[in-house]
Amino acid sequence: MNNILFVFLRRLHVPLIVLISVYAMSILGFVLIPGVDDEGNPWRMDFFHAFYFVSYMGTTIGFGEIPYEFTGAQRMWATFSIYATVISWLYAIGYLLTIIQDPAFRTLLTERAFRRNVRRISEPFYLICGYGDTGNFLVRALSEAGIHAVVVEIDQNRVNQLDLAGYRTFVPGLCADASIPENLVKAGLQYYNCAGVVALTNEDAVNLKIAITSKLLNPGLRTIARAETHDVEKNIASFGTDHIINPFDTFAGRLALALHSPGMYLLYEWMTSVPHEPLREPVFPPTGRWILCGYGRFGKAVHERLKAEGIATTVIEATPERTGTPSDGVVVGRGTEADTLHEADIQHAVGLVAGTDDDANNLSIVMTARGLNPDLFTVLRQNSRANDMIFNAVQSDLIMQRGSIIAHKIFAIITTPLLANFLRLARRHDDDWANELISRIGGITGDEAPHVWMLTLNEAIAPAVHTMLEAGESLDIQNLTTDPHEYSKQLPLIVLLIQRDGDEAEQEILLPSAQEPLQSGDRLLLCGRDGIQASVEWLVANLNVLEYVLTGEDRPAGLIWRRWSRSREQADEA
Amino acid sequence: MNLEKVIFAFFIVLALTINFGFFIGDIDNPVHHNVYELYAALVISLIATVLKFGDRTHIGAVLLATSLVADVQLIIAVVIWGVVEHVTHTGMTPHVMAAIVSLSGGALLANITSVVLFVIETAMMRR
Numbered sequence: 217m218n219n220i221l222f223v224f225l226r227r228l229h230v231p232l233i234v235l236i237s238v239y240a241m242s243i244l245g246f247v248l249i250p251g252v253d254d255e256g257n258p259w260r261m262d263f264f265h266a267f268y269f270v271s272y273m274g275t276t277i278g279f280g281e282i283p284y285e286f287t288g289a290q291r292m293w294a295t296f297s298i299y300a301t302v303i304s305w306l307y308a309i310g311y312l313l314t315i316i317q318d319p320a321f322r323t324l325l326t327e328r329a330f331r332r333n334v335r336r337i338s339e340p341f342y343l344i345c346g347y348g349d350t351g352n353f354l355v356r357a358l359s360e361a362g363i364h365a366v367v368v369e370i371d372q373n374r375v376n377q378l379d380l381a382g383y384r385t386f387v388p389g390l391c392a393d394a395s396i397p398e399n400l401v402k403a404g405l406q407y408y409n410c411a412g413v414v415a416l417t418n419e420d421a422v423n424l425k426i427a428i429t430s431k432l433l434n435p436g437l438r439t440i441a442r443a444e445t446h447d448v449e450k451n452i453a454s455f456g457t458d459h460i461i462n463p464f465d466t467f468a469g470r471l472a473l474a475l476h477s478p479g480m481y482l483l484y485e486w487m488t489s490v491p492h493e494p495l496r497e498p499v500f501p502p503t504g505r506w507i508l509c510g511y512g513r514f515g516k517a518v519h520e521r522l523k524a525e526g527i528a529t530t531v532i533e534a535t536p537e538r539t540g541t542p543s544d545g546v547v548v549g550r551g552t553e554a555d556t557l558h559e560a561d562i563q564h565a566v567g568l569v570a571g572t573d574d575d576a577n578n579l580s581i582v583m584t585a586r587g588l589n590p591d592l593f594t595v596l597r598q599n600s601r602a603n604d605m606i607f608n609a610v611q612s613d614l615i616m617q618r619g620s621i622i623a624h625k626i627f628a629i630i631t632t633p634l635l636a637n638f639l640r641l642a643r644r645h646d647d648d649w650a651n652e653l654i655s656r657i658g659g660i661t662g663d664e665a666p667h668v669w670m671l672t673l674n675e676a677i678a679p680a681v682h683t684m685l686e687a688g689e690s691l692d693i694q695n696l697t698t699d700p701h702e703y704s705k706q707l708p709l710i711v712l713l714i715q716r717d718g719d720e721a722e723q724e725i726l727l728p729s730a731q732e733p734l735q736s737g738d739r740l741l742l743c744g745r746d747g748i749q750a751s752v753e754w755l756v757a758n759l760n761v762l763e764y765v766l767t768g769e770d771r772p773a774g775l776i777w778r779r780w781s782r783s784r785e786q787a788d789e790a
Numbered sequence: 791m792n793l794e795k796v797i798f799a800f801f802i803v804l805a806l807t808i809n810f811g812f813f814i815g816d817i818d819n820p821v822h823h824n825v826y827e828l829y830a831a832l833v834i835s836l837i838a839t840v841l842k843f844g845d846r847t848h849i850g851a852v853l854l855a856t857s858l859v860a861d862v863q864l865i866i867a868v869v870i871w872g873v874v875e876h877v878t879h880t881g882m883t884p885h886v887m888a889a890i891v892s893l894s895g896g897a898l899l900a901n902i903t904s905v906v907l908f909v910i911e912t913a914m915m916r917r
Binding site: 222223224225226227228229232233236237240243244247262263264265 | 825826829833836837840841843844845846868871872875876
């Protein structure tokens with residue numbers, strides 16, 4: 217505020233002084249020039265009349281000679297004064313308009329508006345640095361989930377997109393370099409309600425700087441950073457960044473998962489989905505020899521994973537001298553032309569991964585390969601979300617969209633921290649286990665992806681359950697999943713995980729049975745149809761509802777009614 | 791030499807001197823107090839105020855404040871003068887003159903403060 221006012225006033229020096237001087241001179245002229253009154257006596261205008269006259273003359277609202285007709289000299293001076301005052305007003309107003317339109321001044325104004333908007337957010341918010349494909353997806357998912365976000369992005373065009381995106385929550389955006397700590401502070405890094413920082417810019421160095429800045433300026437903050445090289449990854453990890461995401465590893469890991477255990481892959485996809493996403497169909501990749509086009513950072517990560525899974529791969533790479541070659545040889549070429557694909561023996565391959573960093577090439581590879589071998593299972597890497605339409609049109613068996621995979625992962629980390637524990641435990645099971653769980657989940661959710669959320673059985677969130685458990689009564693999972701409107705029915709939801717503080721270490725129960733007793737302080741990971749969460753939260757917070765669920769009786773809540781019903785019960789028993 | 795400083799010093803000292811010129815004399819004697827001097831004092835004081843706009847230093851803020859005080863006092867004095875001459879038609883009485891001069895005395899004090907602050911600021915700058 218002060219900042220802007222000061223800049224404004226400082227720039228207005230000259231026009232203001234010009235205005236004051238011109239007015240002073242005009243007034244003085246009228247006072248000094250002798251006039252003649254209506255009786256012909258010599259007369260002089262005083263300061264009051266001169267000020268009055270110049271004021272209305274300068275603004276040219278009307279005109280008249282007061283209090284007596286002017287003499288020639290006075291008229292001459294009036295003529296001069298009219299021009300002088302009008303010009304100085306035009307000059308001052310013109311100057312004012314220039315200042316307002318000045319880009320530097322406008323930057324100040326937008327920055328001020330941004331800071332005010334950030335300050336107005338009273339709920340916890342996440343600071344997202346970088347609004348590219350991943351950031352874009354993440355912000356949309358967060359806003360759908362009702363979580364506030366603030367964006368810092370260096371490209372003005374992307375910041376402009378923010379205003380047009382129509383998010384459910386208001387997302388303020390600042391066009392600034394996130395590697396400069398001051399900009400992060402402007403975006404609310406040090407506010408009490410800043411819940412975390414997500415560094416998603418294109419450059420590892422910038423992400424590193426963001427992570428350092430947030431750890432130094434607000435040590436309690438949750439930091440999630442993207443790192444494309446293992447060096448930077450280690451560097452960022454060294455000072456306690458909570459989550460580091462390597463897009464290539466994550467991406468390759470998912471792809472490998474999809475290839476060797478499609479059930480588990482689908483479980484991952486469903487669990488980490490964002491609100492209102494359509495449910496993904498299962499994929500069934502064939503086993504046999506695969507062709508991998510592109511041996512860059514992504515290709516290397518995929519190759520490594522596939523090798524670990526025992527899948528034979530033929531690598532096609534256009535510039536092996538730059539990327540290096542895998543130990544089992546490489547076919548030189550881009551893969552977009554039939555020759556190279558023939559050389560890689562496309563006829564006898566079962567699957568193909570088009571994994572170069574060029575979307576057009578990837579599309580071309582898949583289309584050419586399909587022409588040569590129509591039964592091929594194709595995996596398509598999509599680099600830019602802008603190409604959504606053509607990628608959907610090509611109908612590849614699996615589209616791996618980097619930005620979306622990372623955004624999903626971060627969204628899951630932010631909204632349901634327990635999910636990582638669940639997925640870690642789930643990986644210990646085989647694909648059949650995953651398939652069974654998927655069919656159970658598929659049974660309770662509709663066309664949309666399942667809603668996964670956390671519930672902590674403490675006094676703040678679940679006072680009814682807490683009171684009952686503290687009183688020594690026992691509750692189990694089944695009680696919690698009963699429909700609060702009809703106690704004989706079960707709600708369509710699955711408890712995926714219970715995490716409780718045990719005597720020594722944390723205890724984790726994966727997919728607890730319906731008879732599993734609950735303890736106060738348990739952290740539950742639940743999964744169900746969208747909207748079920750509200751029912752469960754009502755149940756755990758309202759003692760009357762909980763009692764109804766347990767007993768099937770709708771007990772009166774008021775003291776008098778309760779006493780009356782009790783005495784009636786006693787009368788019945790007697 | 792800094793031209794900005796010269797101009798600023800010129801106006802701030804001129805505001806003080808002109809104000810002093812108007813103030814000096816018998817407090818209730820209209821003969822001793824020239825209307826042109828009061829007018830000049832007000833104009834110069836306004837210009838001095840504008841010159842202080844935008845100075846973000848602490849001393850700059852105080853200078854702006856003292857100047858605004860001087861402006862307010864002088865404007866009130868001018869308004870009183872105008873009112874007795876043209877609105878109430880009582881003419882300039884010693885009583886009113888004393889009020890105007892004492893107001894300009896207040897402005898004078900504010901101007902002195904300005905100059906003292908300015909001198910301190912200048913003395914502190916060892917360049």
